[in-house]
Amino acid sequence: MEKLTKRAAPIDRSPMTLKERIYLPALLKGMSITVGHIFKKKATVQYPEETRPFSPVFRGLHVLNRDAEGRENCTACGLCAVACPAEAITMEAAERKANEKHLYREEKYAARYEINMLRCIFCGACEEACPKDAIYLSETVMPANFTRESFIYKKQDMLIPHPKKDQKA
């Protein structure tokens, strides 16, 4: 029968020679490869003490932006949610009251804003869709966790620190 590929090599089944029977040359050849790797550059890094250099366009955990006066930028327009291919973003909007003008930039704001990080694929479509510069993907790698519940990120988990109130920022 004709072979499907030309890559198949026939196995040599002739009896082993003396050099092959004492195994030592093959053993030394193998050990030389092993010892050689000790002196090569390591493939691993000591994460989390060390991190790899990230690409400047790396997309990590989301942050919700505030303006210079600390008001939330997000106006719950829903464009991030409609752009999201994984349907990870959900929100509920509310109307700003007269005494809340220092909290929210527009007359409508996101009363609830959640990202299901189990669904998120970190594509950055939400960042691109946002007309208000409200959502950004930071350079923080998504932290691992043991419970599913901890992957539902709420608005307070993502908002950046207040520029005036939170001095540690």
Place this chain on the structure above:
Amino acid sequence: MRLCTFASWRVKYNALRENYIKMSDNIKVTIDNITIEVPAGTSILEAARKVGGEVAPPTMCYYSHLKGSGGKCRTCLVEVSKGSEKDPRPMPKLVASCRTGVMDGMEVKSMTSEKVLDARKGVTEFLLLNHPLDCPVCDQAGECHLQDLGYDHGWESTRTEFERRTFEPEDIGPNIQLHMNRCIMCFRCVFAAEQLTDYREHGILDRGEHARISTCISKSLDHDFIGNVIDVCPVGALTDKTFRFKQRVWFTKPVDAHCSCTKCKGEVRLWMRGDEVYRVTARKDEWGEVAIASDGKPGWICNECRFEKKKVSDWVIEGPSNISRHSVISQGHYNKTVHEPQIELLAEVIGKEPIMKMDIHDVSDVNKPNVHLNQIQGPAHSEDFK
């Protein structure tokens, strides 16, 4: 014998009569190289709508069910390259198609004319001069005619350096929200209030740049059928206060429904999310106008149907509405797919029922089963989320 002659005479008479009607009433008009026959007295716009598709010019102020509307926004400009069979000279300027009647043998260029497209671009720029572009906040976004117009004919950015005109917010009642900044002065709501309700409370006050929709003075719009001004408004200047900020239009699912209403026909479109009715509007046709109801009249709906019946039990649901595939509202909706009975394939493969590790409602604060945003009268506020 006599009966037979009578019958043949009748057939002859009918044929002659039909021929006569055809000859006298129907005239030929060519729009974008497509020739159709329309009755005399039709406007170019109506004839173009008969052709359909992209040939029909966009309209912002003309509304076929409102008498006297049209002629204000100039978005429906067309070029008449041949006046008529008798007088084949072209019209010297672009004409507003909603206000110009067709003539026999008229040739019209709508989307095939460079001049027309350029003019529409200019008109769009003028309409957007004072428009606040707060689409992320506006409830009309997603079904806004000015958005469509800007998308089809607008510039990508603004060239004006002047401040946009702004107005003090005005309260015009518990059900209708007025955003005067967004208004493009189409006068549709004035005609709607004049022709549908028993008394018109609002109108255009002042003139020029100061012209505004207002009541005289500080009245509330609560006559029956006044809710239809929301449907006729091409932008987000008049919106439904009971729907304000509750949901984005494209996250709700449009469903056709009816109820037995004594005041109106009761044929409406519900905008639902799950089992919650967020908004009730009239049904719209392909031109964004209120569709003709089953009794052959425009399907305006009354205030009670629009603002008060926010429960599924108030309605008999007919089925999902037909929404243009190109609209953002149709995203995620698959109308004409066949629903096979679902097979629990996973359970069959692994030999047991899959275990639900997390119910999203236990964790998420959004869309809680016990919180009904659609039952709140006005927009939600911070205390509604505590």
